[in-house]
Amino acid sequence: MIRNIVLFRLDEGLTRESSEVIKGIELIEQLPREIPEILEWEIGWHALPSTPVSHDFVLTSLFADSEAFFRYFHHPAHRTTIAHWKKHASWAVIDVEV
Secondary structure: OEEEEEEEEEOOOOOOOOHHHHHHHHHHHHHHHHOOOOOEEEEEEOOOOOOOOOOOEEEEEEEOOHHHHHHHHHOHHHHHHHHHHHOOEEEEEEEEEO
């Protein structure tokens, strides 16, 4: 199985209440309904006081194998979501075998 972990840092001036962020979260939340390869999907916001290395929120997901992950990765709904977030955040990703 593949665990995908994405740490997002919002662009300067944006908060979780910003319309661009709300729209981006809506796009993220719709993906499990559109992409059957997603086995688990969870979003969480940073809960403690921020530090210079803190990120704003995390997305964790689970896929059966690397083939399922790449079907998700190349899915048009995922590509649309990436295009939105490129305008409003930076992120770091790790994919681990579990």
